[in-house]
Amino acid sequence: MRFAMCNELYEDRPVETGFRDIAGAGYEAIELAPFTLGRPAEQVSASDRRDLRMRAADLGLGFTGLHWLLARTEGLHIASADPVVRRRTLDHLNVLSGLCADLGGAVLVFGSPAQRSTPEGMSAQEGRERSIEMFRDWSVRAEEDGTTICLEALPTDETDFLNTTGQVIEAVSEVDSPVVKLVLDVKSMSAEPMPIPEQISAAAPHLAYVQANDANRGGPGFGDTDFVPIFRALAAVRYDGYVSVEAFEAPTGIDDLAVRSIDYLRGCALDAGVPA
Template sequence: MCNELFDDRSLVDGFRAIASAGYEAVELAPFTLGRPVEDVRAAERAKIRRTAASLGLDFTGLHWLLAKTEGMHIAAIDPEARQRTLDRLKALTDLCTDLGGHVLVFGSPQQRSTPAGMTAPDGRARSIDLFRSWAVHAEQTGTTICLEALPADETDFMNTTDEVIEIVRAVDSSAVQLVLDVKSMSAEDSPIPDQIARAAPWLAYVQANDADRGGPGFGKTDFVPIFRALADVGYDGDVSVEAFEVATDVDDLARRSFEYLSRCAIDLA
């Protein structure tokens, strides 16, 4: 489960709540560390990993990579801003490795939307170039960059599964794959099982939420056919709960989302 919903608590209390709800791993939002990743030293990283492990939790990786940052953009024209962005993404890749994670989910709508005064093709080309540079570091650390489709009301770049596939193919690195997010897939015209089938060759991670941005099971999205489609393409990776709207309280959301997904898995079996 993603941990930012517990950001009003200490890091360990958030981990404890996630473990108590039944989850096996954390997907970490770096801003919940409370300071830039470069300031989180090796000893503290090791302590965070040990603390999670003591609760029975691993780390799948990181997401919200550039959230709550200033002066960073993957299509930046300014060389210093570009280098600052690339350096941060490399630093996050190192953090992911130190925590024992394996995926870096790249959503960050504000830091990927076409900058004012730039054409969409130019922004796309600049972004691909930065992804290629980042991928070299990801390859060296054994981590996987997962590019994420986001709806048009959030950004104008990589809005659909097919558009993300195009970028993944253009970058052409084994370290750059894609994540499928149920909320984002629900915003497309194409049925979710069809999107899963098309994305299968590059699929490295799945984020579970309802079409209405709540937790799985809190809306009308049926996960049984989603799980069936994932099974049909041979997906055996992680499924991480990421919710944006909390209907009751976060502990209830965490528990009920886990229980719902577990029932769907049983129904599928």
């Protein structure tokens, strides 16, 4: 099992400093939030991308990919009925696929609750159909770039679209692309009545990525979520990808969270009999 960390908690530090601190905590890779680069992805030049990749590599880090794809954007939405908005949204997602590939990443985690919730005045069914169409169109560029789109279930207090692992499995099957799969996020899985190991088993044919956090939105080990059965379930389905720490709250500080989270995950992996 390999461990990565999302970098948005380091937003108040220079991006390279965040990379250094993630490496210093013992992680192997970065899950990059594009807004931490301080400018739109469209303005990140080829030389800038090479420089970012080189700076990470010098620290022994790779990139797993990108997440928070539409965060802090204006006027973008995957279910919009406006053809101009749809074109701009698809163009931006395509740019992010290229950015991901240029950094050596593989996954594009699609959460972005504000930009996927059903637009006002639109039926849930129409919103779903338009979103599926967007994912299908986006997959064309992702396949060319060698990236994988990972749809993420989010709870109902964040969005009204794709709230459960089962709903995401249905959407992935409907898009029917080899590069559209799913991510399992522990916080989101914890909001469902189905036990997490059962969700992992059901999602296995489509699983491309795992994000680790506690049900309380903190880092792994900062609450009551037990990761030993989670690692056992991942081993049972032969998942061998990254487990990426994505915490939303760091009451003891970012640096402490980073170190304690990976130490906890390593211990749980050991207890589960999973090499880490």
